[in-house]
Amino acid sequence: MTASQKASDAVASDSSSYVTFSLAEETYAIDVLQVQEVLRVTEIAPVPGVPDYILGIINLRGDVVTVIDGRRRMGLPNHDTTDQSRIVIIDVENQNVGILVDSVAEVVQIASKDIDPTPAVGSDQSSRFILGVHSSANGLTILISLEKLLSDEEWELVRSM
Amino acid sequence: MAIDPNDEILQDFLVEAGELLEGLNEQLIDLEQEPENRDLLNAVFRSFHTIKGGAGFLNLEPMVVICHRAEDIFNLLRNGEKRIDAFLMDSILRVLDVLNVMFNDIKSGQDLESAPAALVADLDKLAVPGDSSPPAPDSAPTPEAASEPAPADASTAAAAPGANGEITEAEYDHLLSAISGEPGAQAPSPGGGDTASAPAAPAADGDTITDDEFEALLDQLHGEGGRPKPVAELPPSTATAEPAKPAPAPKSAPAPKPAAAPEPKPAAAEKSAPVKDATATKAPARNTQNAQVETSVRVDTHRLDEIMNLVGELVLVRNRLSMLRSQMADDEVSKAIGSLALVTADLQTAVMKTRMQPVKKVFGRFPRVVRDLARNLGKEIDLETFGEDTDLDKNLVEALADPLVHLVRNAVDHGVETPEQREAAGKPRKGRVVLGAAQEGDHIALIIEDDGRGMDPSALREKAVSKGLLDSMVAERMSDRDAFNLIFMAGFSTKEEISDVSGRGVGMDVVKTRIAQLNGTVEIDSELGRGTSLQVRLPLTLAILPALMVILDGRRFAIPLASVSEILDLDLTKSHFVDDQETIMVRRHALPLVYVGRWIRPDVPVKANAEAHVVVVHVGQRKVGLVVDGLVGQEEVVIKPLGLGLSGVPGLAGATITGDGGIALILDVPELMRTMGKGGLSSRSARDRVVAEEV
Incomplete structure (x- = not known):
């Protein structure tokens, strides 16, 4: 096996598809394998007594699915939903969770070698979810991990209540 | 291998x-x-x-x-x-x-x-x-x-x-x-x-x-x-x-x-x-x-659960059609929907029956439990059971096992005395613990009874006061029946020493919570020296729940019908504050009021209306009036667990899909009372805030 073959193999196996979406002018990306579907914003029933980043629940074809406000979770300014707003349904621990985002753009391939570590920006709460950043001609994409989005202490607190 | x-x-x-x-x-x-x-x-x-x-x-x-x-x-x-x-x-x-x-x-x-x-x-x-x-x-x-x-x-x-x-x-x-x-x-x-x-x-x-x-x-x-x-x-x-x-x-x-x-x-x-x-x-x-044993077929429980879920969905579709029927003038369609409703109801019962299991499944373990315990404690106890063939939803049978074990252990450990004590009290040496089940309409009643020492209501009151769980004034006014219910309070254990048999005073509290989660109630009665009797009442099934649909903050909420006593239209401007708890007189009885709306939207004031709908719910022996914005009617709802991360939210038992495809939250009344009681949502200050905002 030649060196170039090895390199291309590595690239093939180390690159993944990501779904990009925007939140407050920034582009974020999550692993496409975690995304179940993308919905237009439907009626979200608020649930009393939960952290404010949980918007409520929706009826997804007979299943009750929690919806999280992407902006609030990432510590971004609040924003009303628009025509572009979408709920991205993702799979976490075999259960569905929805994230409300400003818009959903496309599916992109990003090689793991092109992912740079998170720039040190202090201990902002949103940095916990960030896997790294990827810069391309289109600008900067922030890769986020959903396990982290849903497994911090607050989340535990909600669960244990 | x-x-x-x-x-x-x-x-x-x-x-x-x-x-x-x-x-x-x-x-x-x-x-x-x-x-x-x-x-x-x-x-x-x-x-x-x-x-x-x-x-x-x-x-x-x-x-x-x-x-x-x-x-x-x-x-x-x-x-x-x-x-x-x-x-x-x-x-x-x-x-x-x-x-x-x-x-x-x-x-x-x-x-x-x-x-x-x-x-x-x-x-x-x-x-x-x-x-x-x-x-x-x-x-x-x-x-x-x-x-x-x-x-x-x-x-x-x-x-x-x-x-x-x-x-x-x-x-x-x-x-x-x-x-x-x-x-x-x-x-x-x-x-x-x-x-x-x-x-x-x-x-x-x-x-x-x-x-x-x-x-x-x-x-x-x-x-x-x-x-x-x-x-x-x-x-x-x-x-x-x-x-x-x-x-x-x-x-x-x-x-x-x-x-x-x-x-x-x-x-x-x-x-x-x-x-x-x-x-x-x-x-x-x-x-x-x-x-x-050729007459029966073994079916995987998952398959049964699946069928149950599908029937649940069918019930929802039927509800939706019934809603549409009122908007359509077509006679034929109306008839068809009517018969669909009938068949669905029958199917629902039939499927429910397939999931039924005799209580025997739970009771079966008790002779052993009682025997071992009695031997350990040096007591002589006969366990009598009746109604073992009473059928109960499979999930309930499983969920019941632990609370029941606890109650029976309690009866054996705390209830029945040692043979010597019994003889001294003029009772037969051998104690008796009765475990029974009976169906009462759409409910099942489980009875755990012992002929032991019974409970002393005044001792219970003293204990609660000394533990700081209760005000001495409140304790004095408390009826005997309420005093017995004290044992279900968290942190209340009547036995001086902790035995490995019946826990550390968390047990009864947990039992009560578990049974409440199953939409059930526990009642306790006791006579000093004669014994104690516990009655657990449970719905026959967990999956489908008759509920009263109400409107709060423009949204639908379901209140399990089992806990609803009555619905009243009251003039809430004539309320009183007793111990900073808003209360209204109903048929010469004081009814504490709870503004559920204040819990759902703490930022939006809920006014005391001159013509308000009040749903009177009962939690154990207590009655509480829930102030709601509107009433929709009775509906059979299918309980769905709340989404990920929300399963433990206090005050909510789950969610359900309404006839029009929307979502309604199901209120967990006992939990809600506990949560709301702490929040001071019925206090004068909560009311004053509303008044201040109006001005």
Whole structure:
């Protein structure tokens, strides 16, 4: 096996598809394998007594699915939903969770070698979810991990209540 | 050997043996009550035998080892060569525990550990005719055992030939005496790895037979020999090992298949029979049992759950159609929807019935629990059960098990006194605990009753005050009934010392919460010196819930109908504040008011309306008025768990999809009361805030 073959193999196996979406002018990306579907914003029933980043629940074809406000979770300014707003349904621990985002753009391939570590920006709460950043001609994409989005202490607190 | 839990044969074995083990639990306790019951002895013997057979087939040696010994002992018992005493009973119950552990190991795909050597040794000691010499000091024979004049010698047992329907006593005697010289019951498979598990096995002498050979022999008689004719008499000499061997040959000659029975005997004597013979000959025995249970089909519970879910969806669609019907003037469509509603309702009931299980499933474990506990505590207790055939949703049956165990343990530990105390109080030595079930409409009532010391309401009040759980003023005014309910408060334990039997004062609180989660209620009544009675009321099913739909903050919410007492239209401007709790007079009774809207949207003020809808709900003995914005009506809702991360939100029992495809949250009334009580949402300041904002 030649060196170039090895390199291309590595690239093939180390690159993944990501779904990009925007939140407050920034582009974020999550692993496409975690995304179940993308919905237009439907009626979200608020649930009393939960952290404010949980918007409520929706009826997804007979299943009750929690919806999280992407902006609030990432510590971004609040924003009303628009025509572009979408709920991205993702799979976490075999259960569905929805994230409300400003818009959903496309599916992109990003090689793991092109992912740079998170720039040190202090201990902002949103940095916990960030896997790294990827810069391309289109600008900067922030890769986020959903396990982290849903497994911090607050989340535990909600669960244990 | 690695066990593959997915193996079909293994699965069959697990199901069958699981049922047998469950049955054994009950049978053994019954047996302790009537040690002479031959049917029971036979049933127990057969159960061990069947489990052993299956285990042997699947190469589960440790299980075989232990079942075999138990089987030996019961063989002696049913032949009257041995009597049941406490030590024997304890040992057998330990066998059952060990088997249960093994069973769970198999289920989880783990390798079996060999049976505890001490237990095997005990069993070996017991597998000798005659009375066991109890080595443990605590194994004084129980009264039943002592009073039992069981026939101890073989000849009297033989006087009742054919009583057990399968094989005559006499023949068993022969077979038994053949191995009685070697009670150590050598390990079944010489090549197997279980020799360590039978350390007590004495060196085999020339005329012993191995377990499997004996097993093969039994099967031969059991399965093929049909029903051998009773043997009139038995030579007295058969009690010894030597003459026993030749004896079976002439004895079984009158049997239908004379050739089959005698043949394995010489083979056994030569110790040359292939060890796995036993598993092969097991087949006929199992078949005869299976033939009796052909009318039922085993269905995976997941499949039932799926059907239940689908029916739930169907109910929702029906609800939606019913809503549309009111908008459509078409007569035909209306009729069709009407009959759909009918069929759906029938289907719902039918599916619910398939999920029903008799409460027996839970009750079955209690004789054992009570017996063990009573023995531990030195109490004498009779457990009476009734209504075991009452059907209950499968999920409920499972969910009920733990709370019930707790309540029964409490009755035994706290309720019933020691025999001495009882005698001093002029009561019979033996305490009585009653466990019953009965269906009441769409509810089931479970009763746990004891005739013990009862509860002293004033002691309970004092205790609550001293623990700081209650104001002394409140305590004084409290009715006796409310005082009894204090035991359900968190951190309340009436027994001075903590025993490992009934927990640390968290138990009753947890029990109450668990039952409330099942949409059930607990009521308690007690009379000092006479006993305590607990009544648990539960809905028959968990999946579909009749609910009152209300509007709060423009959204629909469901209040379980079980907790709704009445609906009132009240003028809330005429309310009063009692102890900073908004209250209104209804038919000369003070009704505390709760503004649920303030909990749902703390930022939006809920005004006290001159014409407000108040849903009166009851939580235990208390009644509370929930102020709601609007009423929709009664609907049957399908409970869906809240989404990820929301399952534990206090005050909410779940969500449901409404007829128009929207979502309604289901209020968990008892939890809601607890949550709201802390929030001060009915206080004057909450009200004043509203007034201030209005100005």
